[in-house]
Amino acid sequence: MKTPIIASGFALLASTAMAQDSVLIVYTYDSFVSDWGPGPQIEAAFEETCACDLQFVGAGDGAALLARLFLEGAQTGADVVLGLDTNLIASARAMDLIAPHGIAAETLTMPISWDDPQFLPYDWGYFAFVHGTDLENPPSNFRDLADGDLRIVIQDPRSSTPGLGLLMWVQSAYGDEAASIWEGLADNIVTVTPGWSEAYGLYLEGEADMVLSYTTSPAYHLIAEEDDSHTVAAFEEGHYMQVEVAGIVNISNEMELARQFMEFMLTPAFQEVIPTTNWMYPAALPAENLPAGFETLIMPETPLLLSPEDAQAVRVQALDEWQAALSQ
Amino acid sequence: MASRAQPISAVQRAGAAIAALVLLAVLGPLAAVLWRAESLTGLGPADIAAIRFTIWQAFLSAAFSIVLAIPVARALARRSFPGRAALIALMGAPFILPVIVAVLGLITIFGRRGVLNEGLAALGLSGLEIYGLHGVVLAHVFFNLPLAVRLFLQGWLAIPAERFRLAATLGFTPRDIARHMERPMLRQVAPGAFLVIFLICTTSFAVALILGGGPRATTVELAIYQAFRYEFDLGRAAMLGLVQVGICVVAGLLVLRVAVPAAMGTGLDRPMERFDRQTTLQRAGDWLAITLAAVFLLMPLLAVLLRGVGGILTLPGSVWVAAERSVLLSLATAALAVALALPMALLIARGRARGLLETIGALSIAVSPLVIGTGLFLILRPYVNPASSALPVTGLVNALAALPFLLRALVPAIEAAEAGYGPLADSLGLSGGQRLRHVLLPRIRRPLGFGAGLAAAMSMGDLGVITLFAAPQAGTLPLEMFRLMGAYRTDDAEAAALVLLVLSLLLFWIFDRGGRANAAT
The missing domain is CATH 3.40.190.10 (Periplasmic binding protein-like II)
Structure with a gap:
């Protein structure tokens, strides 16, 4: 079930990737993938490094995203879920669909410590x-x-x-x-x-x-x-605080690529996009690298x-x- | 005409098949949710309170919409003035606006810094608060008054011109006209109109919550949303979906029992000219009704126009792409809606199992779009990619949602045509396609155009189930507008709302006009 059915119509037109590339499917909330959200820039930046096709799938808001994961259960098409917040993590954990990320995440710059084995923050x-x-x-x-x-x-x-x-x-x-x-x-x-x-x-x-x-x-x-x-x-x-997190789906066929994406998530190429697209603080970016205006x-x-x-x-x-x- | 002996035609068989399909399309998803839930969850006191509030506000909203629509429709039917057609078309707009656009438009007039409160303050009077049950009813009347006016207006225009001429010859007073001509028509149209407005208000979610002022105004729809999104309690969602079916069935059977087909006789399809003398007082009353309705319905639209117009030229390109996609989608929706509605309406007009069929037709607006969308998602998900099925599913759900309105417009017109010309058609042996083409279609062009336009426009403005399915690149215009709003881009969102309003109105106008070709009114 993990071979994604090739999306027809608009999804196909929009995808410029070669068919033989591996595909990473990231479920997220809708505003993340809109033209003025972080999605398009992050997709381009990650695809430069991964020789893969990163596809964001938008589903309402954070709660709708979790509901979709719940409805799909073990049949889910997602490799990574991005956009839950800490108030939703416990429900997500209970679904037993998220793998340990295994990433040390030493570069986090949040005002609190973070040691969740399954979910990694990307903004807050x-x-x-x-x-x-x-x-x-x-x-x-x-x-x-x-x-x-x-x-x-x-x-x-x-x-x-x-x-x-x-x-x-x-x-x-x-x-x-x-x-x-x-x-x-x-x-x-x-x-x-x-x-x-x-x-x-x-x-x-x-x-x-x-x-x-x-x-x-x-x-x-x-x-x-x-x-x-x-x-x-x-x-x-x-x-x-609202801490927004991502996790790897434990039945993904692209575990390695998913982990690569999670690591990419904490690099400046991802983090620097966040402040002026999602209008949140990046989870791993020193304050001096925030755009002018955030100091106010x-x-x-x-x-x-x-x-x-x-x-x-x-x-x-x-x-x-x-x-x-x-x-x- | 209930028992006229006539062989069951292909059209009517199609009607029955479509009714069965509609039933399946609405109850199937509900069953899928139930199947997945494995068991129903009992309802708590909060759910009972939500059900009670939902029914009460929907009843008030429908009652006010109907009562207020009668004088407005009567005034529009018997006055003619330049710009009348344009006014009627424009006054229909609130019904097709996305909820949040309409609410913000209403706030511009009735809000704390709205025109009304500024005016009251200038007069030294204390301000009015829009939030509360009265605000919910006000907004629902704003949405649904136009629909009720149009349905009644069609009823009035369906009274043959010859009857008014005869009435004038016989020296009918306005009271006589009301008693012998208008009341039977109202008795035919009002129950069905009340039912669809009542049902559409029972699935209200955002309006009730925003203007209701807090959790006092919790509706069944909100409870369903909560069950799906935060509690993963599909059993409770399914239970509440069943409650909605129950409300629809009970309301349908109660209300439609009151409806009686009018026995107006037929005329020569001439444009209506009013020969009856009307008093100055009546004339003044008509103008007052038209003016008040126009101000109430058009001021918030004007606000949408004024706020959006500045940002049109700088709209992001994705909005135009979404607009094009939405127009194509709504054309397909309108075609599908007509294809579903016409055979069903023909069957209903024959009088067989009328209550049952009308209730089936109304189910699609009585059951939560969230339940239908989620159920369809569960059904389709194993077979097709949700992203690629987003637009077809949205079209199907929108067509189903338009069905009751099309039925409301078509059934009385078909009944009237059948009552008048049915015996002649029978004696000429006209049946099936020929009967449809020569006897019925010329007489139902107006409601057909109106209904198709309504379906297209409703589909334009509906956010609907697409959020459950959507791929990032396949947003519709309302979705794109909502995305802009969610990204602080208020100016762009307001401009997108204006584009949406204009396109919806244009689509509606084209269909509606098509239906009224070579009509004087």
């Missing part, structure tokens, strides 16, 4: 509330935010990875008090959107004072639009991150509390 970011620079007295923690009357837009943790990230942020910062934080936030939340795009769109539309996004979001406006009117609120509790971003002092197993363990209860608090 801090969740944060983005607001206009004209906002007076932005809150500096969740309690301030809950006590004030600012309007915020967030994403639904049942349908979006940033939404789930926020749930874990409050959970990791407040533990047993998380429910009372959500009760306090209920009257600040204008609405909850299915995904990041809708929330960010509503914020840009002026429907809310702040939106849940990333500390790197202002970099897009600054670098791509030369607009410095967006910033983020630094929270004293610390900021929860806030760098939280306390990174928060639950281990994949802890995140899995608290998810259901945290979700119930969230739903109860916001359904009042």
